[in-house]
Amino acid sequence: MIRVLFFAGLREKLDCAALEVDSGGLETLADLREKLGERGDPWRRALADASLQMALNQHLATAASPVAAGDEVAFFPPVTGG
Amino acid sequence: MIRVLFFAGLREKLDCAALEVDSGGLETLADLREKLGERGDPWRRALADASLQMALNQHLATAASPVAAGDEVAFFPPVTGG
Amino acid sequence: MAVSVAVQLEAFDVGAEYARLREGNTRDGAAAMFVGSVRDFNLGTGVSRLELEHYPGMTERVLGDIAEQARQRWQLGRVCIVHRIGPLDPGEDIVFVGATAEHRQAALDACAFIMDWLKSRAPFWKKERGPGGERWVEARESDQEALEKW
Amino acid sequence: MAVSVAVQLEAFDVGAEYARLREGNTRDGAAAMFVGSVRDFNLGTGVSRLELEHYPGMTERVLGDIAEQARQRWQLGRVCIVHRIGPLDPGEDIVFVGATAEHRQAALDACAFIMDWLKSRAPFWKKERGPGGERWVEARESDQEALEKW
Numbered sequence: 001m002i003r004v005l006f007f008a009g010l011r012e013k014l015d016c017a018a019l020e021v022d023s024g025g026l027e028t029l030a031d032l033r034e035k036l037g038e039r040g041d042p043w044r045r046a047l048a049d050a051s052l053q054m055a056l057n058q059h060l061a062t063a064a065s066p067v068a069a070g071d072e073v074a075f076f077p078p079v080t081g082g
Numbered sequence: 083m084i085r086v087l088f089f090a091g092l093r094e095k096l097d098c099a100a101l102e103v104d105s106g107g108l109e110t111l112a113d114l115r116e117k118l119g120e121r122g123d124p125w126r127r128a129l130a131d132a133s134l135q136m137a138l139n140q141h142l143a144t145a146a147s148p149v150a151a152g153d154e155v156a157f158f159p160p161v162t163g164g
Numbered sequence: 165m166a167v168s169v170a171v172q173l174e175a176f177d178v179g180a181e182y183a184r185l186r187e188g189n190t191r192d193g194a195a196a197m198f199v200g201s202v203r204d205f206n207l208g209t210g211v212s213r214l215e216l217e218h219y220p221g222m223t224e225r226v227l228g229d230i231a232e233q234a235r236q237r238w239q240l241g242r243v244c245i246v247h248r249i250g251p252l253d254p255g256e257d258i259v260f261v262g263a264t265a266e267h268r269q270a271a272l273d274a275c276a277f278i279m280d281w282l283k284s285r286a287p288f289w290k291k292e293r294g295p296g297g298e299r300w301v302e303a304r305e306s307d308q309e310a311l312e313k314w
Numbered sequence: 315m316a317v318s319v320a321v322q323l324e325a326f327d328v329g330a331e332y333a334r335l336r337e338g339n340t341r342d343g344a345a346a347m348f349v350g351s352v353r354d355f356n357l358g359t360g361v362s363r364l365e366l367e368h369y370p371g372m373t374e375r376v377l378g379d380i381a382e383q384a385r386q387r388w389q390l391g392r393v394c395i396v397h398r399i400g401p402l403d404p405g406e407d408i409v410f411v412g413a414t415a416e417h418r419q420a421a422l423d424a425c426a427f428i429m430d431w432l433k434s435r436a437p438f439w440k441k442e443r444g445p446g447g448e449r450w451v452e453a454r455e456s457d458q459e460a461l462e463k464w
Contacts, residue, residue, distance in 0.1 A: 008217055055222055163436050
């Protein structure tokens with residue numbers, strides 16, 4: 001399984017802070033994003049946002065980053081701390 | 083009269099913190115420095131130091147700055163605060 | 165400890181953070197600090213509140229990495245980063261960054277560098293709550309551009 | 315008060331200085347500070363003491379002018395400069411410079427600018443007193459060079 005987290009505005013849009021996804025058939029974060037999109041239109045639209053950032057095991061990652069069972073993946077809007 | 087002040091290492095070398103000089107015949111800080119040099123060799127040597135800084139009425143000045151009765155002049159080494 | 169990073173609900177005390185930077189550290193003659201606080205961003209429409217969300221775990225790691233990058237870039241003694249989360253009122257402090265060094269410009273540059281990277285890389289998100297409702301603060305392009313100078 | 319300058323025998327308190335920068339000032343989200351303190355400059359030859367002499371009157375004027383120059387150069391809220399005189403032990407703070415602004419880089423640059431000009435223009439002189447006697451600290455060329463970037 002892959003643990004997936006959502007933060008801030010994205011978490012609110014999806015009304016979901018975290019979920020688990022079966023890693024079967026998933027090679028990259030792009031694959032994971034597509035699979036999450038199958039959960040419905042709100043998911044597809046929210047995850048298509050070009051400004052969305054991704055983290056793989058708490059490091060910033062890209063759509064091409066390989067993903068595997070046991071990973072922690074996070075999707076979130078551009079950060080606004082400080 | 084011109085009030086003349088000396089600070090830090092220069093004050094110690096001259097063993098003098100302040101004195102009054104008659105402004106008669108003095109046109110510039112260079113003139114004043116030369117007149118002070120007439121007080122003896124230690125004065126001449128100390129005031130010949132090229133790194134010496136001058137202030138006229140509490141503003142940094144140069145040897146060419148004009149001086150007049152009532153002015154406050156200061157001679158001091160390069161500053162080392164902060 | 166050379167690097168200290170804290171993400172906390174509680175307010176911090178600038179005097180106490182400064183004392184920690186300096187404690188037992190008489191080698192470094194220079195200490196630079198930066199504090200970011202909540203502005204009256206909705207001045208005129210009433211007082212607003214800020215709510216700061218973060219990604220626990222990743223935040224601390226990213227802040228620690230940024231501090232280490234600063235230490236590799238400049239000769240620094242101590243580096244301290246404190247960032248608050250949770251609800252914050254206007255005027256309250258959000259972030260403290262402090263660095264000590266032998267040379268003043270190194271300490272000041274390190275604070276600028278850490279703030280620039282923190283702004284664009286540390287997973288914090290701000291939401292404003294005012295009389296007119298609430299909204300997520302948008303990331304500013306100028307913060308992304310600020311990274312280009314490093 | 316937008317600019318505050320103090321030359322004093324007494325120690326200053328960084329937390330209190332920060333509070334003064336921020337008091338009633340929620341427009342500026344950024345505060346930068348610099349503190350210079352007495353290093354263990356004679357490490358190995360025993361602890362030394364510093365004695366700071368200044369030119370009363372001119373010092374305050376020069377510091378006020380430097381603060382004003384910074385305000386003309388950057389959009390600043392408050393500027394505060396505190397400089398101590400008299401005897402100082404290793405580890406004691408010598409100088410505090412603080413600036414607030416809407417933008418963080420303005421506040422940080424203002425502190426760097428003020429310190430660079432203070433170092434080369436404000437009439438202070440340091441004398442070191444150690445077990446081996448006393449000597450006037452020599453001005454550093456690097457401080458003069460630091461002015462060239464402004």
